[in-house]
Amino acid sequence: MTEKLRTDAGTSARVPCAFTVDVEDYYMVTAFERTVPFETWGAYESRVARNTQRVMDLLEEAAVKATFFVLGWVAEREPALVRAIAASGHEVACHGYRHRMIGAMNPGTFRDDLRRAKSVLEDLGGAAVKGFRAPSWSITAETMWALDVLIEEGFTYDSSIFPIHHDRYGVPGAERFPHTLQRPGGSILEIPPSTIRFAGLNFPVAGGGYLRLLPLWLTRRALRSINLRERRPCIIYVHPWEIDPDQPRMPCALPTRFRHYTGLAGTSAKLRTLLSEFAFARLCDSRFQ
Numbered sequence: 001m002t003e004k005l006r007t008d009a010g011t012s013a014r015v016p017c018a019f020t021v022d023v024e025d026y027y028m029v030t031a032f033e034r035t036v037p038f039e040t041w042g043a044y045e046s047r048v049a050r051n052t053q054r055v056m057d058l059l060e061e062a063a064v065k066a067t068f069f070v071l072g073w074v075a076e077r078e079p080a081l082v083r084a085i086a087a088s089g090h091e092v093a094c095h096g097y098r099h100r101m102i103g104a105m106n107p108g109t110f111r112d113d114l115r116r117a118k119s120v121l122e123d124l125g126g127a128a129v130k131g132f133r134a135p136s137w138s139i140t141a142e143t144m145w146a147l148d149v150l151i152e153e154g155f156t157y158d159s160s161i162f163p164i165h166h167d168r169y170g171v172p173g174a175e176r177f178p179h180t181l182q183r184p185g186g187s188i189l190e191i192p193p194s195t196i197r198f199a200g201l202n203f204p205v206a207g208g209g210y211l212r213l214l215p216l217w218l219t220r221r222a223l224r225s226i227n228l229r230e231r232r233p234c235i236i237y238v239h240p241w242e243i244d245p246d247q248p249r250m251p252c253a254l255p256t257r258f259r260h261y262t263g264l265a266g267t268s269a270k271l272r273t274l275l276s277e278f279a280f281a282r283l284c285d286s287r288f289q
């Protein structure tokens with residue numbers, strides 16, 4: 001796969017990027033897991049279907065097909081949403097069942113969580129689910145065993161290893177671009193979210209809070225550097241709640257409030273610009289696989 005992308009460097013063809021969406025609601029994020037335990041999720045106002053539809057509208061405007069990593073719990077409660085994602089030509093991939101960090105599970109409980117999510121997503125989407133993204137990028141040096149479970153459960157790619165330093169996740173020395181990981185039971189394609197290299201370190205640029213907090217000119221410059229200068233794919237990610245400035249505010253400490261709620265009002269416009277500037281393919285498409 002790496003070879004295939006490198007071959008493009010010698011031609012005028014544009015290297016496709018990927019636009020990815022982690023389909024979860026505003027109260028499900030890891031930062032709120034203590035104040036909003038899984039057992040209470042059903043009590044909160046659901047905004048995920050409407051917000052995901054708004055992301056799909058942005059994609060349709062730009063004629064872009066994307067990859068949606070859907071939480072199994074959301075899929076069970078919003079079956080029409082998963083069917084709509086698939087019917088629009090987007091890829092349905094897996095974000096686990098109940099948004100548990102991999103480090104909070106063992107191979108057995110992870111397998112159960114994964115199977116439950118994959119089964120409902122395949123039933124609703126009508127196609128095999130090939131890709132996985134761990135909640136909060138939680139495949140780290142300590143939880144690489146999760147890749148073995150993914151291979152055993154039939155996944156062909158993973159997009160969970162963030163090659164950065166971070167207080168909760170990340171594998172700082174990991175490769176920045178799609179690459180094959182060899183494991184005892186087989187191999188799996190790893191597709192990391194985009195980073196730029198500066199002063200010997202990798203910095204995240206292409207999604208989530210980084211996309212909301214950085215000015216658009218800086219994000220564009222970084223993505224153009226990756227895609228046009230390095231001639232590699234940018235992997236952009238967003239959550240449906242990130243384009244919803246009116247979402248209910250959860251009680252939380254100041255740093256979390258800053259990370260979660262800054263820049264919500266400007267995200268749609270930023271995404272519209274990025275979607276118009278780059279070429280995109282789904283992660284399940286042959287350009288990535």
Ligand SMILES: [Zn+2]
Nearest residue numbers: 022024135136
């Ligand atoms: Zn998530």
